[in-house]
Amino acid sequence: MNLTTQDEQVRCFQNAASHLNPGGCFLIEVIVPALRRIPHGETNHVFDLSDEHWGIDTYDVVSQSVKSHHLRIRNQKVELSSIPFRYVWPSELDLMARIANLKLKARWGGWKKEPFTNTSRYHVSVWQKPLDGN
Numbered sequence: 001m002n003l004t005t006q007d008e009q010v011r012c013f014q015n016a017a018s019h020l021n022p023g024g025c026f027l028i029e030v031i032v033p034a035l036r037r038i039p040h041g042e043t044n045h046v047f048d049l050s051d052e053h054w055g056i057d058t059y060d061v062v063s064q065s066v067k068s069h070h071l072r073i074r075n076q077k078v079e080l081s082s083i084p085f086r087y088v089w090p091s092e093l094d095l096m097a098r099i100a101n102l103k104l105k106a107r108w109g110g111w112k113k114e115p116f117t118n119t120s121r122y123h124v125s126v127w128q129k130p131l132d133g134n
Contacts, residue, residue, distance in 0.1 A: 001030060001085040004065065009088060010096050013127075017100035020129040026102060029111075031122045033066070033087040035059060064088065090116075090123055102127035 003009045016026040034045045038059065048055035054071040066087050072079045088096075094104055105128040106113075109120035116123050 001066075001087055004084050004086045006064075006086070006088075009086065010099060013093075013096040013100040013102065017102050017129055020102075022129055022131045025105060025126050025128045026097070027124065027126045028093070029122060029124045030088065030090075030093070032120055033059070033089070034121075035061065059087075090125065093125060094127075097127040102129055 003012055013026070020026065034047070034057065038045050043059050045057045045059065046055070047057060052073055054069075056069045058067045058069065060066070064087050066085045068083045068085060070079075070081050070083075072081075090107065097104065104125065106124075106126045107116045108114055108124045109116040110122070111124060114120075
């Protein structure tokens with residue numbers, strides 16, 4: 001998601017695949033967009049609200065972009081930062097992998113291999129380069 005265009009994300013998969021031997025794997029951990037938690041017509045999702053940190057994601061569903069805003073209070077000073085991302089659904093990642101000649105090997109809802117479900121907030125996905133190169 002740090003790559004902010006679909007073309008950059010596709011190139012990332014292609015680059016990873018080019019470095020893999022047959023049977024090698026490419027693994028990523030990615031959040032599942034919080035769009036279901038945002039009321040229709042709204043664009044912001046507060047993901048943290050504590051005494052030291054406010055975290056708000058602003059979604060643009062047309063461009064599949066999200067800007068993650070962080071307000072931190074440290075030593076009586078306020079620090080504000082915003083980070084752009086391009087969110088991507090697991091099915092879109094699978095298509096990028098297929099373009100790079102990788103096949104989905106596993107997808108979990110976490111690092112302990114929990115099942116990936118419709119309530120998972122992130123996923124760990126593994127794609128493999130075919131042993132025969134095809």
